Each structure stands twice: as structure tokens, then as C-alpha cells.
Amino acid sequence: xxxxxxxxxxxxxxxxxxxxxxxxREKNRKKIEEAIExxxxxxxxxxxxxxxxxxxxxxxxxxxxxxxxxxxxITGMEDILRNHGYATMICDCRTxxxxxxxxxxxxxxxxxxxxxxxxxxxxxGHLKAFQKTGKPIVLIDRKIQGVSCDSVLVDxxxxxxxxxxxxxxxxxxxxxxxxxxxxxxxxxxxxxGYFSELKNLDIPVRESLVVHxxxxxxxxxxxxxxxxxxxxxxxxxxxxxxxxxxGAVIGSNELGIQIPDQIxxxxxxxxxxxxxxNPKLTIVxxxxxxxxxxxxxxxxxxxxxxxxxxxxxxxxxxxAIIPGKSxxxxx
Amino acid sequence: xxxxxxxxxxxxxxxxxxxxxxxxREKNRKKIEEAIExxxxxxxxxxxxxxxxxxxxxxxxxxxxxxxxxxxxITGMEDILRNHGYATMICDCRTxxxxxxxxxxxxxxxxxxxxxxxxxxxxxGHLKAFQKTGKPIVLIDRKIQGVSCDSVLVDxxxxxxxxxxxxxxxxxxxxxxxxxxxxxxxxxxxxxGYFSELKNLDIPVRESLVVHxxxxxxxxxxxxxxxxxxxxxxxxxxxxxxxxxxGAVIGSNELGIQIPDQIxxxxxxxxxxxxxxNPKLTIVxxxxxxxxxxxxxxxxxxxxxxxxxxxxxxxxxxxAIIPGKSxxxxx
DNA sequence: ATGAAAGCGCTAACAA
DNA sequence: TTGTTAGCGCTTTCAT
Numbered sequence: 001x002x003x004x005x006x007x008x009x010x011x012x013x014x015x016x017x018x019x020x021x022x023x024x025r026e027k028n029r030k031k032i033e034e035a036i037e038x039x040x041x042x043x044x045x046x047x048x049x050x051x052x053x054x055x056x057x058x059x060x061x062x063x064x065x066x067x068x069x070x071x072x073x074i075t076g077m078e079d080i081l082r083n084h085g086y087a088t089m090i091c092d093c094r095t096x097x098x099x100x101x102x103x104x105x106x107x108x109x110x111x112x113x114x115x116x117x118x119x120x121x122x123x124x125g126h127l128k129a130f131q132k133t134g135k136p137i138v139l140i141d142r143k144i145q146g147v148s149c150d151s152v153l154v155d156x157x158x159x160x161x162x163x164x165x166x167x168x169x170x171x172x173x174x175x176x177x178x179x180x181x182x183x184x185x186x187x188x189x190x191x192x193g194y195f196s197e198l199k200n201l202d203i204p205v206r207e208s209l210v211v212h213x214x215x216x217x218x219x220x221x222x223x224x225x226x227x228x229x230x231x232x233x234x235x236x237x238x239x240x241x242x243x244x245x246x247g248a249v250i251g252s253n254e255l256g257i258q259i260p261d262q263i264x265x266x267x268x269x270x271x272x273x274x275x276x277x278n279p280k281l282t283i284v285x286x287x288x289x290x291x292x293x294x295x296x297x298x299x300x301x302x303x304x305x306x307x308x309x310x311x312x313x314x315x316x317x318x319x320a321i322i323p324g325k326s327x328x329x330x331x
Numbered sequence: 332x333x334x335x336x337x338x339x340x341x342x343x344x345x346x347x348x349x350x351x352x353x354x355x356r357e358k359n360r361k362k363i364e365e366a367i368e369x370x371x372x373x374x375x376x377x378x379x380x381x382x383x384x385x386x387x388x389x390x391x392x393x394x395x396x397x398x399x400x401x402x403x404x405i406t407g408m409e410d411i412l413r414n415h416g417y418a419t420m421i422c423d424c425r426t427x428x429x430x431x432x433x434x435x436x437x438x439x440x441x442x443x444x445x446x447x448x449x450x451x452x453x454x455x456g457h458l459k460a461f462q463k464t465g466k467p468i469v470l471i472d473r474k475i476q477g478v479s480c481d482s483v484l485v486d487x488x489x490x491x492x493x494x495x496x497x498x499x500x501x502x503x504x505x506x507x508x509x510x511x512x513x514x515x516x517x518x519x520x521x522x523x524g525y526f527s528e529l530k531n532l533d534i535p536v537r538e539s540l541v542v543h544x545x546x547x548x549x550x551x552x553x554x555x556x557x558x559x560x561x562x563x564x565x566x567x568x569x570x571x572x573x574x575x576x577x578g579a580v581i582g583s584n585e586l587g588i589q590i591p592d593q594i595x596x597x598x599x600x601x602x603x604x605x606x607x608x609n610p611k612l613t614i615v616x617x618x619x620x621x622x623x624x625x626x627x628x629x630x631x632x633x634x635x636x637x638x639x640x641x642x643x644x645x646x647x648x649x650x651a652i653i654p655g656k657s658x659x660x661x662x
Numbered sequence: 663a664t665g666a667a668a669g670c671g672c673t674a675a676c677a678a
Numbered sequence: 679t680t681g682t683t684a685g686c687g688c689t690t691t692c693a694t
Binding site (some may be wrong): 332333343344347348350351374375377378379380381382383639 | 686689690691
């Protein structure tokens, strides 16, 4: 910047003003632009950030990038944030609480302006340090008790209830569930929806029909094997996330089980995958696009009007069932 | 840092020395640590970066985050880079040349120490500006003529030839191909492998068996429909990326085509998906883990020994065929 | 081993 | 509208 000041004979403030949309006389504007061209000048954001104490960067901490649900949400958020002048710094913590905490500390040091987090640690201890900075935090997909911040969630209980009801309506009474890790709030809620809907429908819960997976493909395979082995009378399975759905489909294939002739199935997420299954899988679908929009929107709102200390909000979005051909009509 | 200097009565240089592994007397070390605790001090990386003129951040520019091949590679690279003290700034350019150029410019301003790029623009014009900084660039998956930098590629021609040969060995002679966009080097190479292997095997090329898709799911569906309609005698299809493979499977399902009874198929990438197909899909598999390792490794090497201006290297990795049950033995 | 001081590239308050 | 100046939080000579 000094160089371009020298070259144009202008003061630093004028140049700065030029870059920040201030008023600069047409003549000088020209001069500056020529100098920029000649010097191949590029603003140094690092210096600017130091001065303004804002990095125009949002940290995003997620359990696995290599997970389509996460990837879809991130893609959507990044798009919106970028269009508002914000960069995104993504940290994949590999579903590891320690790495998650390190990621947040790292983003602290990097002085990001806000953090969007799909939390692994349900206690939320990893966020405490960042929260002290007073900068905004937005939680997505999973809630944390006791961390006061905005959240964007999905109505998981309803989603599970819908799935169970759909199976019931098709005559199923022995409905297995492949749930997620017990610590994770989404998994708890989906499980709760399963139980409450069974109760609603006056179907007794059978322990052996309930398996807790770990939200991974391999976990889905194992859970499917276990369910099938333990429950010869089971006619349907509800799988509660995408990775395990894939696993359950793999398990069925490898066990030689026909869907839906032998077992009906309702999966979770990823419509293209559901379409690629033969027969097409019926799934619960989460509105990833909307989650991204809401999360980015809330973050931007917090960032723009710091003063408008509006109360923290929790958005709860609806899921939908996308019908396929993986449910057999019984009797 | 001033505050902690004041609190301990030490000079700034000592504190700085403490943070950078310098020699500090045990006594003072203690004092500093106490002060840090009391003040909840955290290093400001922005300031440090300004001074050292290095951000310890690598920019990654890819066509689509929402693409498992990309996501897997990024996950792998991020892991390695993080373990070496480097952060990663990911820019998803949505397969858009303009956004890609903007991403690179953006990363320039952010003063990243290097860029890893899976290029959309085969001309490579978007990289020129960054290259002037003298900082390292590593290209992955696709090559660019005339940009002098390191690349990590895969032997696409061989991969395609292997697939064709395998189909040939199973008796297939009418082999269709769903290729990718003509501008993309990987697509060209895979197409080249198809042609050269057919020539090797003395099979005449039939125009109608060659379709160019666009590397998307929907493109795969359309391409499959087109192939089937135009080529009643076709017995096998080779699909040249993951998204289109998914599309081809969807297309087959929706057209009611049995794999492999009516048409045999060789897909590309994503082993879990291949396993989830019924019957299991035979695929060409790329070593994403290794690509990530190589790319991150080369980047780190360039970053460490700036002087050791070793010549630019092009790594070419091998693909593998993972057998499934989607190829019928003819006669 | 420690301290004093200069400066990285920028912005912003103030003065002209 | 433009120029002068101070300073963001750190690192890094150079003395001590």
C-alpha cells in the first residue's frame, strides 16, 4: 500500500478509502487503479483483520466431512456465507471429542467471528472457551443442554413416529429399529419417537427389536445381522441415519434377504441413494438445504447487529417421508 | 501479551520466547503460566501471521464438497496437514470456473501458504495470480498443461482399459461407455483407455455406444437411458465416475433392467455404495487415501524446504478393480 | 536469559 | 477529499 501511495503521490488514507468504498476523486481513482495494476497489488487480509479485529471468517466444526449429511449442509452454508463476504474454515473432528475441543481452540486462536458446530461432545464443554469471547455460536442437528446459543434442529421424534406409523399402516407389528449412539440427542429423540408411537398404537415394545448402532456403515451391517438373527418374526426395520441405512442395505444383500418381500425397510437421508436401491427405498428425508439456510442466516443476523441482543432461538424443522417401494403391505 | 508482561514484570520478548519454545528461566516460566491462566490469554494468530508473513494455512479448491471422492481426499489431507500444524481452508467452487477463480483470489488475499486444487478450469488461468507469489501449488486428480507445479494423478487410461478388458474376458463385445465432460482430463484419459483397449482387442468402435455425461447423478440417469434406447444389442456398460454410476444404477432400476442378467455394469468409486447395490457392483476404485497422502506430503515438503527447489513431480497412482457380481459371463 | 524498540500492512480518528 | 499519525498484537534484531 505504501508503494502505491508513493507511485501515485497520494496518502495512505486515500488508498485505504479507495479500498473501502470511500469517496475518492475520479482522477485519483484512476491513478490508484493503474498503480494496482503495475504493482500487482492485493489487499493483505491478515493485516486488515488485525486492525479491524474481525476476520470475516466463520469456523465450522463437524464430526465427519466424509458424511453426506454434513457435506450437504456445509455446501449450503458456505454458499450463503460467501455471498455475504464471509469465508468458512471447516474442521472435521473425526467424531472425536478431543479433536473437537482442539478444533474450537484452534478457531479461537484464528480469531474467527463465529462458530457453527454439529457437536460430538453432548456436554458442550468444548465451546466454553469460545463463548467467553462473546462471539456467536450456532449449533446444528444436535442440541446441548446448558450452552446458551442458537440452534437449528429437526423434529426427530416426529420423524421416527411418522416412520413407525407408516409401517403400522401397512400392517407391520414387529418393527425393528437401528438406533444411534445413546449420547447423541438426535439418536435419543428418534428412539423416543419410535417408543412413543408404538405406545400410541398399542404395540408392546420388544427389547430384541431395538439395537443401538454407531451411525457408521459397518455398524449398520452388524445391527442388521443382529436384528435378523434375534427376530425371525420381524417384518420391518427402521434405520435412523444414512450411514447405517447403507449398512442395513448391505447387510440385507449379503444375508440374501429380499426387500420388501422378506423384510420391509424405512431408511434415512440421501434421496439419490434411496433411488439407486432396488427396489427404491422409502426414507425419512431431512431438509439439509433449509438447515443450511437457517444456520447461516442466524449466524449472519448475529454478526450484523451485535447490539440487537435478541433471545436465543431454536429452529425446529420438519422432515418428510419420501415413499419408495421398500414397504410390503402385510395381509 | 502486554498484560501478561505487566503482570509478570517481564519483557515482551521473554513472553514471546516462551510461546515459541525459547529458553525461559524456570521461575519465569511459572509466572507466565500463572498469568496466562489468570488472563485467559490466547495467542492471536492473526497478529502472528502478519509478523511472520505465514499463515500456516493451506487453501483447498475443489469442484464440489458434496462429492464423496472430493470429501474423502479432503478428509485425508486435512488430517495430515493438521498434524503438521497447518490449517485448511476449503473452497467449494460448485464446478464453476468463475467461482474457482474467485476462490483462488480470495485465498491469495487471505495469504494462505499454499494451494491444493482439483481444477475445474483446464486452462489453469485461475492459478496464474497465485503462482506469482512463488508459493506452492499442488494439483490433484486433473492435470493442467502449462502450469508448472506438482500433481497427484491416477492412471485413468489404465483404469478404463482394465474395465474394458474384464468385460471382454467375460464375453462382452458390445460395451457401452458413459464418459465425462470432454474438457476434463480424467474424462479424456478414461475415454482414451476405452478406445485403446477396444483397439487392442480388435473390437470396432461403435459411435452409439459412446455417451458423454456430465459427471452428475442426473447425467448418469440420462446417459443410461440413451445408451439402452440406442443399443438394443449392448450387453455391458462402463461408467466413469461415481455420481454417474449412481445415476446409471438408478436408470437401470427405473427402466426395469436387471443387472447383470440384461446388462452388465462396471462402475467407479465408492466401495460402500457398490456393496449396497444388489447385486454388488463391480467397480474401478481410486486410492483416495493415497492421493490425500501424496498431495499433503508434497505440499509439506515444498513448505518446509523452500530452497530445495526440486523439480516438479507428477505422481501417478494405480487404480484397482473391486469385483462384484454385476458382470454376467456370456456364452 | 531478558529487555527495548522497530515494524509487519492495514484502518480510523483527526486535521487540513 | 486528502494527508498525518497512532496503533492493532505479535516477532525479532540488538543490546545488556
